[in-house]
Amino acid sequence: MKKGVGLFLMITMLLTFSTALLMANGQQEADEGGVKTVRVWKMGGTPMETEFFEEYTKKFDEENEDINIEYNYFYGQIRVSKIISGFKAGNIADVVVAFGQDIPDFAGLRIIQPLDDIDKELVEGWKDNMVEEIYNVTKYRGKQYALPTYVDMAPFLAYNKDMLAEAGYDRPPRTWSELKEYAKNLTTDEHAGIAIQATKTPVDLNILEGIAYNNGGRYVDEESGDIVFNGPGFADALQLYVDLVDAGVTAGNPIEDNFKNGATYFAEGKAAMWVGMSWLITPWYADSELNWGAIPFPKPDKVTGDYPVAAAVMDPTAALMITTQSENPEAALRYLDFWAQPEQLTLWGREEIARVPAAKKSYELDKLKEFWPEWVESYNEGTLFDGAVTVPRFNGVTSVQPEFGNAVQNAVLGVKGIQEALDDAASVAQENYDLMK
Amino acid sequence: MGKKTYIPFVLIGPVYLLIMLFIAYPVIEIIRISFTSWHFLIPNSDVFVGFETYKAVLNDPLLIKIIWRTILWMLMGTAFSLLLGLAIGYFLSFDYPINRVLRAVIILPWILPPVVTATIWQWMLNGKYGVINDILVRMHLIPEGVPWLAQLSTAFIAVNMVLVWKNVPLVSLLLSAAFQGVPEDMLEAAKIDGANGWQRFWRIVFPYIKGIFSSVAVIVSIWCIQQFTIIWIATQGGPANATHILPTYIYQMFSQNYQFGKLGVLSIFNLLILVITAIVYLRLFRKQH
Numbered sequence: 001m002k003k004g005v006g007l008f009l010m011i012t013m014l015l016t017f018s019t020a021l022l023m024a025n026g027q028q029e030a031d032e033g034g035v036k037t038v039r040v041w042k043m044g045g046t047p048m049e050t051e052f053f054e055e056y057t058k059k060f061d062e063e064n065e066d067i068n069i070e071y072n073y074f075y076g077q078i079r080v081s082k083i084i085s086g087f088k089a090g091n092i093a094d095v096v097v098a099f100g101q102d103i104p105d106f107a108g109l110r111i112i113q114p115l116d117d118i119d120k121e122l123v124e125g126w127k128d129n130m131v132e133e134i135y136n137v138t139k140y141r142g143k144q145y146a147l148p149t150y151v152d153m154a155p156f157l158a159y160n161k162d163m164l165a166e167a168g169y170d171r172p173p174r175t176w177s178e179l180k181e182y183a184k185n186l187t188t189d190e191h192a193g194i195a196i197q198a199t200k201t202p203v204d205l206n207i208l209e210g211i212a213y214n215n216g217g218r219y220v221d222e223e224s225g226d227i228v229f230n231g232p233g234f235a236d237a238l239q240l241y242v243d244l245v246d247a248g249v250t251a252g253n254p255i256e257d258n259f260k261n262g263a264t265y266f267a268e269g270k271a272a273m274w275v276g277m278s279w280l281i282t283p284w285y286a287d288s289e290l291n292w293g294a295i296p297f298p299k300p301d302k303v304t305g306d307y308p309v310a311a312a313v314m315d316p317t318a319a320l321m322i323t324t325q326s327e328n329p330e331a332a333l334r335y336l337d338f339w340a341q342p343e344q345l346t347l348w349g350r351e352e353i354a355r356v357p358a359a360k361k362s363y364e365l366d367k368l369k370e371f372w373p374e375w376v377e378s379y380n381e382g383t384l385f386d387g388a389v390t391v392p393r394f395n396g397v398t399s400v401q402p403e404f405g406n407a408v409q410n411a412v413l414g415v416k417g418i419q420e421a422l423d424d425a426a427s428v429a430q431e432n433y434d435l436m437k
Numbered sequence: 438m439g440k441k442t443y444i445p446f447v448l449i450g451p452v453y454l455l456i457m458l459f460i461a462y463p464v465i466e467i468i469r470i471s472f473t474s475w476h477f478l479i480p481n482s483d484v485f486v487g488f489e490t491y492k493a494v495l496n497d498p499l500l501i502k503i504i505w506r507t508i509l510w511m512l513m514g515t516a517f518s519l520l521l522g523l524a525i526g527y528f529l530s531f532d533y534p535i536n537r538v539l540r541a542v543i544i545l546p547w548i549l550p551p552v553v554t555a556t557i558w559q560w561m562l563n564g565k566y567g568v569i570n571d572i573l574v575r576m577h578l579i580p581e582g583v584p585w586l587a588q589l590s591t592a593f594i595a596v597n598m599v600l601v602w603k604n605v606p607l608v609s610l611l612l613s614a615a616f617q618g619v620p621e622d623m624l625e626a627a628k629i630d631g632a633n634g635w636q637r638f639w640r641i642v643f644p645y646i647k648g649i650f651s652s653v654a655v656i657v658s659i660w661c662i663q664q665f666t667i668i669w670i671a672t673q674g675g676p677a678n679a680t681h682i683l684p685t686y687i688y689q690m691f692s693q694n695y696q697f698g699k700l701g702v703l704s705i706f707n708l709l710i711l712v713i714t715a716i717v718y719l720r721l722f723r724k725q726h
Contacts, residue, residue, distance in 0.1 A: 081692045084477065109478055200675060252565040255676045256587035270565075396478075399694045409677040413589055432694060435476055 036331040037068045039093035041083070044076015045318055046279070048352045053097075053318075056347070060338045067331050076317075077201075080105070080398050087111045087325065094326035095335055100148060100316040101202075101391050103140045108395040108436070112321040114143035118333050126340040133385040134358040138319050140393075147336045148316035150348040150355035153278040153388060154210030155297035155312070162291050163191065163272040172273075172295050176240050179273075179298045183249040186272035192251035195262035195271035196241055198412045200405030203259050206391050207275060208408065210313040211297055212237035216305020219392035219400070225437065227430045229404055230422035233305020238411050238418050245412055255409055266292075279354040311387030314356070356384075396436030403429040464708070471701030478695045490698040499678060500686075504706060507662065507682040510597060511714070514661035517601040519654060522608025527638070529609055530616030540610065547606040555670030558599045562586050562671075586672050589679045596671050596680050600664055604657055611653050615646040648722075655718040662711060683707040 042053055050073060061069040074082055079098050086092035106112045115123045123144050127135055138146035159172045167186050173179040183193030197204040217233020244250050251271035252261060259276055266274035280294045303309055320339055322332045342361045349362025353371045362368055363379045378384040407425035410416040474490060475483040494500055529536050561568050564584025573579045585595040619642050627637050665684040674681035674689060683703060690700045
């Protein structure tokens with residue numbers, strides 16, 4: 001019996017040993033001859049962005065013989081669990097391309113490191129090419145944690161000019177009460193008045209958060225550390241959604257249809273208006289004949305929130321960060337520096353026009369001027385980012401935001417009253433938030 | 438003598454080790470975690486806290502609903518899969534020419550990956566452009582499209598029916614094979630004695646396949662209770678948590694809240710439901726044999 005067991009153990013040990021040897025050898029080969037390996041995880045993005053990200057990464061790889069890039073793309077919705085799990089398993093990439101909203105959680109867990117700790121001079125030099133407001137959006141506690149390539153801003157309203165004209169309107173709505181009236185009068189047998197989204201997808205929640213911030217709402221009171229999304233700023237914004245749904249003027253089903261479905265309804269002429277973020281230009285696969293315009297979302301008739309009004313919320317959703325487990329942070333920073341150069345940074349504006357670009361030069365491009373004349377004009381006047389703040393960003397946001405999503409669905413479905421739904425969710429969110437504190 | 442004693446151990450040893458490594462160890466680890474306050478994002482939180490985490494979980498009103506819903510999910514899924522499977526399997530057991538084709542075609546839902554199944558049904562059940570609504574509206578059964586997956590009153594049943602749709606093919610084929618094993622002479626004798634079709638089915642055919650039927654029932658209930666993908670893809674536990682069952686809630690606890698201690702407790706509850714189910718069926722088996 002002993003012989004058999006011994007033989008079995010010996011074979012097992014031999015197999016384990018040879019596997020470990022092979023793996024170690026592979027790593028050694030990769031770093032041999034001064035070639036540094038930099039692993040990159042890109043999380044989500046528009047199809048065009050995903051395409052050119054890979055293409056330009058290859059270009060960097062070819063131009064830098066001393067750096068070997070291993071590039072991987074992952075579905076955006078799994079980014080937080082993928083990054084945290086990778087970090088905990090000691091197997092995270094050197095560079096992750098994630099959301100600015102993730103920075104407090106990632107920095108708090110020491111998953112990412114401040115870029116200025118690696119090479120302050122280089123990182124500060126990026127400012128010359130970049131819009132200052134966007135450069136600063138990835139700063140956290142005085143340190144630059146990521147290179148932002150653009151920001152998405154919310155909330156915006158797209159409107160079908162022909163449908164508005166048919167209903168006798170010569171301009172888009174300016175206030176919430178006008179919006180409700182427009183939505184009602186624009187609803188016909190052929191199309192709904194407006195497409196809104198109340199799914200738990202973070203993007204959909206960010207849009208509603210933007211509307212609430214317009215109304216003086218906040219997620220967290222920075223001074224007291226209390227979750228305050230159950231305050232009047234948020235409650236009235238949610239009331240607006242509930243009113244629109246109850247009035248039967250929304251396209252499809254807001255609980256079921258996310259921002260992409262909203263875009264499709266609008267693009268197909270099944271909704272006269274659509275609330276989204278600054279990527280409205282993408283009405284994915286829209287008929288080029290669609291006669292439409294876009295404006296910042298209408299403002300509340302009277303601000304009811306307790307905090308300063310924010311004109312918009314913004315977030316860079318392709319921000320390049322360097323992880324603390326990177327064995328080659330200098331090489332990783334060179335990869336970021338490559339992306340910080342105008343040739344790459346102006347891809348947003350030159351190729352992808354669905355984002356608010358970080359590169360100053362993007363605002364000189366004809367393509368951006370053609371598609372977004374208001375943005376460019378406003379940028380030149382220095383008002384594009386007036387009153388804009390970052391999307392809710394704090395340590396623990398990942399576990400707090402889904403609770404807000406629950407409140408939205410409970411209210412829209414009429415399971416609970418608006419205040420009750422928000423209070424219940426805020427109470428659970430507070431527990432999660434306190435744990436993280 | 439020596440050979441006779443050590444060979445079985447050598448043969449069983451690797452399997453035993455694998456079972457210990459991949460089944461016993463994770464279970465023991467989950468039990469350990471359930472007694473901690475471990476939060477994935479909080480350093481040094483993996484500490485023993487006795488039953489504190491259990492108390493916290495049991496104070497969650499949503500959880501009680503989810504446990505009941507998990508049991509209901511399993512019961513509904515199993516009952517409908519078996520009933521439909523039994524009917525279709527009985528039909529397939531006859532030697533009609535069309536059954537040769539049907540036996541091949543019917544397996545399609547079973548071989549589709551759950552992700553594909555859920556995605557297809559998500560589209561088919563969509564309130565605005567789903568084909569199910571289109572058919573029902575054309576047949577004048579409903580005046581306008583129903584958002585099956587987005588309404589509290591229909592979401593749970595709709596997702597459960599998707600699960601049934603996926604389970605029924607294999608259940609039918611297994612039971613059809615069992616039906617074909619029923620001796621013809623017994624059926625002939627019953628027919629001569631004046632038994633009608635219904636009586637022949639309940640008095641002869643069903644008792645004959647009862648053993649296989651019970652085994653299939655155990656397997657199906659386990660498939661139901663461990664189902665995650667269909668719900669997660671179709672509704673992510675929504676709307677307003679209306680379709681969460683324990684596996685989806687556990688995943689949400691992992692991917693959004695990172696509270697591993699609570700996740701451990703929920704996994705233990707899930708395991709308990711599975712163990713109780715298995716015990717009930719094993720008892721039924723023993724009675725039969």
